[in-house]
Amino acid sequence: MSSGILGIGTSGLLAFQRGLAVTGHNIANSATEGYSRQRVDLNTRPPQFAGNGYIGTGVEVGGVNRIFDQFVENQLRTATSSSAQYSLFHDYAKRVDSLLASPDSGLAPGLQRFFAAVQDVATDPTSLPARQVMIAEGESLSDRFGSLYQQLENQRALVNSQIETTVDEINSLAQALADLNQSIVGATGRAGGVPPNDLLDQRDRLVRELAERVNVTTVPQDDGALNVFVGNGQSLVVGSTASELVAAPLGEDPMQVGIGYAGTGGTVSDISRFMTGGRLGAMLDLRSSVLDTAQNALGLSAVGLAQRFNELHMQGQDLQGMPGGEFFKALEPQVLARSGNSATGVPAVEFADTAQLTTEDYRLRFNGTDWELRRASNNQPVDDWTSVGLAIDVSAIAGAAAGDSFLVRPTRIAAQQFGTVIEDPRRIAAAALSGDAGSVGDNTNALALAGLQDERFLAGGTATLEGTYNTLIGEVGTRTRQADIASQSQARLLDEARNMRDSISGVNLDEEAANLLRYQQAYQAAAQVIAVSSTLFDTLLMAVRR
Amino acid sequence: MRVSTSQVFRNGVESIQRSQQDLSRTQLQLGSGKRILSPSDDPSGAVKSLQLTSAVGKLEQYERNALSVTQRLRASETVVSSVVDGLQRVRELVVQGNNGSQTNETRAMIAGEIAQVRAELLQLANSQDANGEYLFAGLRSWEQPFIDEENGVRYAGDDGQRAVQISAVRTVPVGDSGQRVFMEIPNGEGEEQSLFETYARIIEALESPTTDAESRADLNDAMGQALGDLDQALGRLLETRTSLGARMNTVETQSRVNEDQLLQVKTALSEVQDLDYAEAISRFNLQQTALQAAQQTFVQVQRLSLFNFL
Numbered sequence: 120m121s122s123g124i125l126g127i128g129t130s131g132l133l134a135f136q137r138g139l140a141v142t143g144h145n146i147a148n149s150a151t152e153g154y155s156r157q158r159v160d161l162n163t164r165p166p167q168f169a170g171n172g173y174i175g176t177g178v179e180v181g182g183v184n185r186i187f188d189q190f191v192e193n194q195l196r197t198a199t200s201s202s203a204q205y206s207l208f209h210d211y212a213k214r215v216d217s218l219l220a221s222p223d224s225g226l227a228p229g230l231q232r233f234f235a236a237v238q239d240v241a242t243d244p245t246s247l248p249a250r251q252v253m254i255a256e257g258e259s260l261s262d263r264f265g266s267l268y269q270q271l272e273n274q275r276a277l278v279n280s281q282i283e284t285t286v287d288e289i290n291s292l293a294q295a296l297a298d299l300n301q302s303i304v305g306a307t308g309r310a311g312g313v314p315p316n317d318l319l320d321q322r323d324r325l326v327r328e329l330a331e332r333v334n335v336t337t338v339p340q341d342d343g344a345l346n347v348f349v350g351n352g353q354s355l356v357v358g359s360t361a362s363e364l365v366a367a368p369l370g371e372d373p374m375q376v377g378i379g380y381a382g383t384g385g386t387v388s389d390i391s392r393f394m395t396g397g398r399l400g401a402m403l404d405l406r407s408s409v410l411d412t413a414q415n416a417l418g419l420s421a422v423g424l425a426q427r428f429n430e431l432h433m434q435g436q437d438l439q440g441m442p443g444g445e446f447f448k449a450l451e452p453q454v455l456a457r458s459g460n461s462a463t464g465v466p467a468v469e470f471a472d473t474a475q476l477t478t479e480d481y482r483l484r485f486n487g488t489d490w491e492l493r494r495a496s497n498n499q500p501v502d503d504w505t506s507v508g509l510a511i512d513v514s515a516i517a518g519a520a521a522g523d524s525f526l527v528r529p530t531r532i533a534a535q536q537f538g539t540v541i542e543d544p545r546r547i548a549a550a551a552l553s554g555d556a557g558s559v560g561d562n563t564n565a566l567a568l569a570g571l572q573d574e575r576f577l578a579g580g581t582a583t584l585e586g587t588y589n590t591l592i593g594e595v596g597t598r599t600r601q602a603d604i605a606s607q608s609q610a611r612l613l614d615e616a617r618n619m620r621d622s623i624s625g626v627n628l629d630e631e632a633a634n635l636l637r638y639q640q641a642y643q644a645a646a647q648v649i650a651v652s653s654t655l656f657d658t659l660l661m662a663v664r665r
Numbered sequence: 666m667r668v669s670t671s672q673v674f675r676n677g678v679e680s681i682q683r684s685q686q687d688l689s690r691t692q693l694q695l696g697s698g699k700r701i702l703s704p705s706d707d708p709s710g711a712v713k714s715l716q717l718t719s720a721v722g723k724l725e726q727y728e729r730n731a732l733s734v735t736q737r738l739r740a741s742e743t744v745v746s747s748v749v750d751g752l753q754r755v756r757e758l759v760v761q762g763n764n765g766s767q768t769n770e771t772r773a774m775i776a777g778e779i780a781q782v783r784a785e786l787l788q789l790a791n792s793q794d795a796n797g798e799y800l801f802a803g804l805r806s807w808e809q810p811f812i813d814e815e816n817g818v819r820y821a822g823d824d825g826q827r828a829v830q831i832s833a834v835r836t837v838p839v840g841d842s843g844q845r846v847f848m849e850i851p852n853g854e855g856e857e858q859s860l861f862e863t864y865a866r867i868i869e870a871l872e873s874p875t876t877d878a879e880s881r882a883d884l885n886d887a888m889g890q891a892l893g894d895l896d897q898a899l900g901r902l903l904e905t906r907t908s909l910g911a912r913m914n915t916v917e918t919q920s921r922v923n924e925d926q927l928l929q930v931k932t933a934l935s936e937v938q939d940l941d942y943a944e945a946i947s948r949f950n951l952q953q954t955a956l957q958a959a960q961q962t963f964v965q966v967q968r969l970s971l972f973n974f975l
Binding site: 149150213216217219220227228231234235238239241242243244245246377434550555557558560561562566569571572585588589590592595596597598599600603606610614617618621622623624625626627628629631632635 | 666667668669670671672675676679702703704705707708709711712718719721722726729730733734736787796797798802803804805806807808825827828829830832833836841970971972974975
């Protein structure tokens with residue numbers, strides 16, 4: 120009988136000791152990121168039949184569980200991914216946004232000052248100082264084009280290195296997950312199916328860190344392992360093995376870092392366009408939708424101005440009666456060959472009709488018999504090559520094999536190339552071409568040149584130079600604003616998801632303090648039970664001795 | 666809902682950070698005086714402000730053009746007025762010279778004075794502006810337009826006229842062709858004769874001595890014709906002066922329109938991009954209060970713990 124009480128007391132002592140340990144563990148981890156609070160499950164021990172009824176035998180620890188909701192965890196993971204994506208996108212887009220409209224670096228003030236100088240020459244065509252100022256303003260406009268291009272290029276370099284860093288991080292997280300999978304499978308097996316709570320928390324945290332970098336999907340396995348997939352089903356972690364992503368130039372442009380996946384057989388396939396969400400998704404999206412667009416649109420203004428201004432300038436006559444030459448440097452489209460091309464030679468690409476030019480890039484691909492031109496953005500074929508404002512001649516290419524391709528970027532680097540070639544102010548062709556060397560006071564051509572500021576000669580004759588640039592500012596501004604709004608709402612969603620998770624799994628110190636009190640008191644009481652059982656035994660011994 | 670300790674902590678910190686962000690944004694706005702700090706704050710407003718800034722630039726340029734046009738037109742007008750003065754003096758001298766009381770000697774003196782007026786005319790017709798451009802050379806503005814040769818004055822300019830833009834849709838011709846102003850003036854015989862030629866003929870007629878009734882009659886005829894030619898020339902000069910005056914009026918009117926537009930555009934620009942200080946300052950105060958409240962509640966809530974009572 121007394122041994123029963125002793126047993127009950129001891130079982131209580133052990134159980135409350137465990138309870139205090141778990142409470143202490145909770146308190147110790149109250150600031151640990153991703154920790155789920157744990158609870159001791161106490162069960163009554165099986166009762167014993169004592170003839171007249173069942174007598175209780177004390178308490179036992181049923182298990183230590185983490186308080187956790189898989190649904191909430193999944194929500195938190197998705198919210199983490201989206202929030203990281205939009206907030207990073209916004210951070211970078213905002214820099215481009217401020218850059219383009221800044222009065223110090225933006226293009227608009229440069230254009231205005233240049234055309235004001237052209238107006239001054241139109242008002243005073245014989246004034247050499249006015250002509251000198253026009254050339255100087257042309258050079259300072261070139262500097263603006265160049266510095267805007269360079270700053271966008273710096274952003275691109277930053278984005279590319281971010282992509283590389285992020286891919287490295289993804290790879291090491293994948294490896295860590297594979298290792299953790301192995302530990303969890305081992306631990307679960309050794310414990311006969313009981314999961315190691317703290318390791319599961321660690322793994323959830325790693326998956327969340329992975330989701331912060333790129334969208335992932337997970338599939339839990341029966342043995343406790345968690346398989347992780349990226350892109351459109353590429354396995355990143357299967358059991359205890361991790362695959363690697365590769366960040367390397369995979370297209371025609373040796374500077375453009377893409378995301379590759381090494382499949383079976385070692386062939387690396389380009390999965391960049393499947394990589395969405397997280398920081399990686401943000402960087403890839405930003406590169407194509409903001410940086411490419413901005414550089415192409417900036418280049419479009421540069422090409423438009425250089426082509427149209429030269430065209431008019433060459434129709435005029437300079438101060439010495441000579442026909443006008445080029446004012447700005449003639450620009451050329453960028454053509455890049457795919458590294459594996461078997462063809463020799465490159466297509467000759469020139470600007471033909473400035474009004475038809477857009478910010479689109481094109482891919483010229485050999486299908487085995489013919490060269491096809493497709494839009495780079497959506498892969499749509501272009502039947503009439505002249506409709507894109509370019510003159511493309513493929514006759515210089517020899518030995519092409521199916522799949523050979525060239526990337527044609529009409530305006531990408533135009534802002535960098537943009538520059539004035541005219542040095543002698545007398546060479547400015549302000550007069551109409553008359554052959555009369557003496558008509559120095561004629562400003563007919565200068566008026567026409569000044570009129571270019573308001574002429575709609577871009578985008579099929581619908582946009583002015585400033586209009587084209589303003590459209591770019593509007594586009595980037597709108598995208599940045601959308602990203603701002605999206606990142607704020609995603610941050611709120613993330614807050615909610617985190618609150619939800621913390622509300623369920625987070626440690627509350629007051630609650631732990633209460634538990635501490637409870638287990639401590641219960642422990643003291645159980646110790647009292649043992650003391651009582653010892654007293655009972657003493658009482659009996661004394662009775663016998665007497 | 667159950668609340669965990671880290672949640673309380675994080676929510677407190679986050680609401681402080683949010684308040685700080687809002688406050689710092691308003692601070693930037695107050696510092697710059699601009700409502701739009703970057704285009705994403707208001708993309709359409711930002712584009713609008715760029716368009717308006719560009720419009721301001723163009724209007725200011727038109728004002729510069731107008732100023733330069735006015736200066737040039739005024740210079741031309743001064744020249745034409747001086748020529749008119751000279752012409753009127755010649756007219757008086759012609760009437761005087763035709764008077765029967767004049768002797769060959771006094772007529773020669775009159776002719777001498779007219780020769781001086783002619784020399785002055787040559788100088789005036791070859792006037793240059795501040796940039797060294799000849800005012801009456803047409804487009805050949807670097808070459809001296811009127812050259813005095815043995816057989817009379819030759820015009821080396823052309824009949825071109827330069828137009829200067831004084832608004833988006835309006836140009837004003839500056840500089841008048843010397844050909845029209847001084848050279849191609851119809852005379853009594855239905856031919857064209859330059860003012861120099863008219864003066865030369867008068868000088869010639871006055872210098873030839875009158876000895877008999879016949880030469881006396883020739884002088885009379887010549888003087889009569891000279892008066893007619895002078896009136897024709899005067900007509901052309903006054904016409905030119907009127908045209909110059911009309912153009913200056915046009916420029917002045919347009920200038921006033923430009924100034925009005927400039928004011929309107931600048932007002933519109935200010936409405937689009939400038940900060941409403943009263944609103945911003947009261948927002949700043951509100952945000953400051955919110956931040957203080959967030960900080961105070963954070964500290965107070967963090968002090969609450971059951972452990973304090975254990």
